[in-house]
Amino acid sequence: MTKKKKNVVIVESPAKAKTIEKYLGSDYKVVASKGHIRDLPQKKFGVDIEKDFEPEFELMPGKEKVVAELKKVTKGKKVYLAPDMDREGEAIAWHLSYLLGLDEDEENRIVFSEITKDTILEAIKSPKKIDDKKVGAQLARRILDRIVGYKISPILWRILKNYNTSAGRVQSAALKILVDRERAIFKFKPKEFYKIFLKYMDQDIPLVKINGKKYKKESINEKKKNEILKDLKETKFYIEKVEEKEAKRNPPQPFITSTLQQSAISKFGWSSKKTMQIAQKLYEGIETSDGPLAFITYMRTDSTRISEEAQKKAFNYLNENYGKEYTGHFKVKKSKKKIQDAHEAIRPTDVYIDPAKAKKLISGDNLKLYTLIWNRFIASQSSQSIYTEKIYTIMDASKKYTFEVVGRKRKFDGFEKFWSSSTGEKEYELPKSGELKNIELKTEKDETKPPSRYTEASLVKEMESKGIGRPSTYATIITTLLNRKYVIKEKSNLIPTLVGFIVSDLLEKNFPEIVDAKFTAHMEEKLDKIEIGETNWKSILSEFYKDFEKFLNTTEQKMKEKSLDFYYKSNIKCSKCNVEMELQFGRYGLFLKCPECGENKGLSKGILGVTIDNNVYLSEDNILPEKGKEEKTGDKCPECGGDLIIKSGRFGKFIACSNYPDCKYTAPLPARGKCPKCGSKVHKLKSKKGKIYFKCSECGEMFWDEPSDYRCPSCNGPLFYKKKNKEEMLYCPDEKKFFKESELNEL
Numbered sequence: 186m187t188k189k190k191k192n193v194v195i196v197e198s199p200a201k202a203k204t205i206e207k208y209l210g211s212d213y214k215v216v217a218s219k220g221h222i223r224d225l226p227q228k229k230f231g232v233d234i235e236k237d238f239e240p241e242f243e244l245m246p247g248k249e250k251v252v253a254e255l256k257k258v259t260k261g262k263k264v265y266l267a268p269d270m271d272r273e274g275e276a277i278a279w280h281l282s283y284l285l286g287l288d289e290d291e292e293n294r295i296v297f298s299e300i301t302k303d304t305i306l307e308a309i310k311s312p313k314k315i316d317d318k319k320v321g322a323q324l325a326r327r328i329l330d331r332i333v334g335y336k337i338s339p340i341l342w343r344i345l346k347n348y349n350t351s352a353g354r355v356q357s358a359a360l361k362i363l364v365d366r367e368r369a370i371f372k373f374k375p376k377e378f379y380k381i382f383l384k385y386m387d388q389d390i391p392l393v394k395i396n397g398k399k400y401k402k403e404s405i406n407e408k409k410k411n412e413i414l415k416d417l418k419e420t421k422f423y424i425e426k427v428e429e430k431e432a433k434r435n436p437p438q439p440f441i442t443s444t445l446q447q448s449a450i451s452k453f454g455w456s457s458k459k460t461m462q463i464a465q466k467l468y469e470g471i472e473t474s475d476g477p478l479a480f481i482t483y484m485r486t487d488s489t490r491i492s493e494e495a496q497k498k499a500f501n502y503l504n505e506n507y508g509k510e511y512t513g514h515f516k517v518k519k520s521k522k523k524i525q526d527a528h529e530a531i532r533p534t535d536v537y538i539d540p541a542k543a544k545k546l547i548s549g550d551n552l553k554l555y556t557l558i559w560n561r562f563i564a565s566q567s568s569q570s571i572y573t574e575k576i577y578t579i580m581d582a583s584k585k586y587t588f589e590v591v592g593r594k595r596k597f598d599g600f601e602k603f604w605s606s607s608t609g610e611k612e613y614e615l616p617k618s619g620e621l622k623n624i625e626l627k628t629e630k631d632e633t634k635p636p637s638r639y640t641e642a643s644l645v646k647e648m649e650s651k652g653i654g655r656p657s658t659y660a661t662i663i664t665t666l667l668n669r670k671y672v673i674k675e676k677s678n679l680i681p682t683l684v685g686f687i688v689s690d691l692l693e694k695n696f697p698e699i700v701d702a703k704f705t706a707h708m709e710e711k712l713d714k715i716e717i718g719e720t721n722w723k724s725i726l727s728e729f730y731k732d733f734e735k736f737l738n739t740t741e742q743k744m745k746e747k748s749l750d751f752y753y754k755s756n757i758k759c760s761k762c763n764v765e766m767e768l769q770f771g772r773y774g775l776f777l778k779c780p781e782c783g784e785n786k787g788l789s790k791g792i793l794g795v796t797i798d799n800n801v802y803l804s805e806d807n808i809l810p811e812k813g814k815e816e817k818t819g820d821k822c823p824e825c826g827g828d829l830i831i832k833s834g835r836f837g838k839f840i841a842c843s844n845y846p847d848c849k850y851t852a853p854l855p856a857r858g859k860c861p862k863c864g865s866k867v868h869k870l871k872s873k874k875g876k877i878y879f880k881c882s883e884c885g886e887m888f889w890d891e892p893s894d895y896r897c898p899s900c901n902g903p904l905f906y907k908k909k910n911k912e913e914m915l916y917c918p919d920e921k922k923f924f925k926e927s928e929l930n931e932l
């Protein structure tokens with residue numbers, strides 16, 4: 186019989202459990218909760234605003250078995266809670282403690298920033314009480330997001346008639362950044378300008394100063410260029426001076442979450458989501474020939490701190506393998522943050538596992554990301570690189586015009602042995618003094634460039650610098666924007682869709698704080714303050730809600746009075762009346778309508794367009810071709826790519842291809858509402874016995890009643906179309922209540 190274990194350690198993931206168990210010895214059993222176990226309810230609001238924002242937590246679906254199992258293995262044992270070290274992990278520990286009926290005052294929470302033998306043994310020796318302040322900060326975030334999502338999303342659904350739209354607190358501020366940039370690109374008008382060089386032995390030496398002053402490159406228009414050329418036509422050019430100096434470059438800081446994501450995105454073309462998934466594996470432990478092994482420290486961090494031991498180890502590694510001159514004097518960049526926690530930068534758990542050794546233990550993407558992290562860390566601990574810079578200054582005889590180039594030659598590589606620097610070497614062959622003969626004046630026409638679109642990498646950088654989001658949320662924010670189709674990714678560029686523009690406009694007009702970067706950043710700071718005990722989550726929530734409720738009431742009042750100013754005039758003209766058509770929100774998506782004759786034009790799905798005030802700019806190729814008077818669904822035939830239309834037949838309406846009889850594709854008519862479970866399209870079907878039923882095209886959920894896009898005014902649950910006394914009403918199955926559609930429209 187195996188020895189009975191006295192202690193049980195609970196972590197989130199099986200991989201992490203395995204790695205930790207290896208270090209704890211036979212007295213400990215390590216089990217996994219498999220992620221989150223308790224959360225706000227899925228089908229209702231779950232926050233009692235009247236009762237001081239009391240949350241109503243529910244076991245997450247499918248977690249009953251996990252909890253029962255955890256209860257069984259922890260019975261009569263000493264329990265240690267070891268979820269990840271951030272707020273989210275603290276909240277998981279708190280939920281676990283509640284579900285397992287543990288003593289709140291017991292010291293049973295252990296935290297560590299890396300899974301190595303020493304840190305795990307150290308952590309288990311000094312458990313602490315669950316940190317209520319940290320839990321509070323996480324509760325506040327969760328409830329804030331719930332309030333914003335639950336209160337604003339139904340408004341979006343009603344206006345846009347699109348169940349797949351939603352408003353997220355932090356995601357909306359990020360969307361606004363993308364929308365603003367796209368608008369700037371749309372409005373941008375390129376300006377022509379000229380570049381002026383001296384050409385000497387195939388080397389281009391640019392004009393940098395006029396009358397001793399740097400000039401704006403756009404200021405050299407054609408007229409100015411001709412003036413300069415006239416000035417310089419007959420003149421001679423002299424080497425004014427050659428300055429030589431030593432330039433030292435500092436090694437980069439070790440990775441934090443945002444810089445890791447930026448590097449992996451630009452070097453490997455990964456998404457921020459993929460980067461985090463692989464980093465998490467490296468942190469939790471990977472099965473190797475030496476057993477499970479954790480390769481890096483915790484991957485969600487905004488601290489560049491490096492522990493003293495890790496610094497010493499890196500020093501020794503560099504000294505032993507590369508020599509004293511490669512060892513550096515690492516200094517942590519001062520951060521503005523008040524929180525002094527145990528977080529460290531992302532670094533290898535053991536710097537002696539260098540890329541060559543790692544190659545024997547891991548492979549593929551794991552090895553790729555580990556090598557990147559190792560190189561960045563060892564570079565951060567290494568010495569400065571040294572360059573010799575030669576600055577050549579050339580002037581015309583009148584000394585009005587200054588031309589300059591800087592040559593660079595590397596004297597010592599230092600940290601660049603591990604991490605290449607952006608500007609490389611370049612040398613020029615120029616005389617040290619005297620007249621520069623055999624030169625040619627050269628001009629080049631160019632134009633100013635529009636601001637570039639954000640990539641995932643530059644958006645993460647922007648969010649970080651604006652204080653929107655935190656290491657734990659950057660990847661989720663981007664994924665949500667893409668999933669909602671508010672943004673598409675083209676090559677690596679992030680482009681907001683027309684729906685993205687409209688959602689952003691709607692929020693900006695009615696809930697300006699939600700899209701405001703400063704407000705969002707300020708909220709993050711407040712959450713930080715909860716964590717350090719300067720305030721508590723209930724007062725942050727009530728402070729937020731006081732303002733939010735005003736906006737909510739105003740918007741709902743406007744909707745009731747049908748005075749919500751929300752319409753767009755398009756740049757597309759009606760082919761009959763030649764007036765600008767207006768954008769409409771229909772059940773099948775966006776379309777254009779002529780205000781004069783009522784003519785409709787369908788728009789393709791996922792359409793791109795730019796809104797500016799009450800105007801929308803679309804390109805002609807987004808407009809679907811007209812065909813007869815049939816009602817178009819806006820979707821394309823999956824078989825031939827033709828337009829799908831709605832036809833009437835013996836068994837009622839159905840969808841058919843407009844290329845009939847060439848294409849015989851047909852499909853059942855979709856229900857009026859989207860699937861209440863997953864938001865996908867629901868099909869109307871007939872059973873063998875002739876009874877009508879509804880089935881979701883994605884998750885397969887079935888309903889006897891037709892789903893609607895309305896939400897219940899009292900519980901916010903989904904409503905279904907159902908007949909009551911021969912009149913069609915909307916029905917809330919949770920509360921068994923009926924509503925009139927006209928009443929709901931008045932709400």
Ligand SMILES: [Zn+2]
Binds near residue numbers: 783
């Ligand atoms: Zn018309």
Ligand SMILES: [Zn+2]
Binds near residue numbers: 823842844849
């Ligand atoms: Zn077809």
Ligand SMILES: [Zn+2]
Binds near residue numbers: 860861863865882
């Ligand atoms: Zn579904």
Ligand SMILES: [Zn+2]
Binds near residue numbers: 902917
């Ligand atoms: Zn209800």
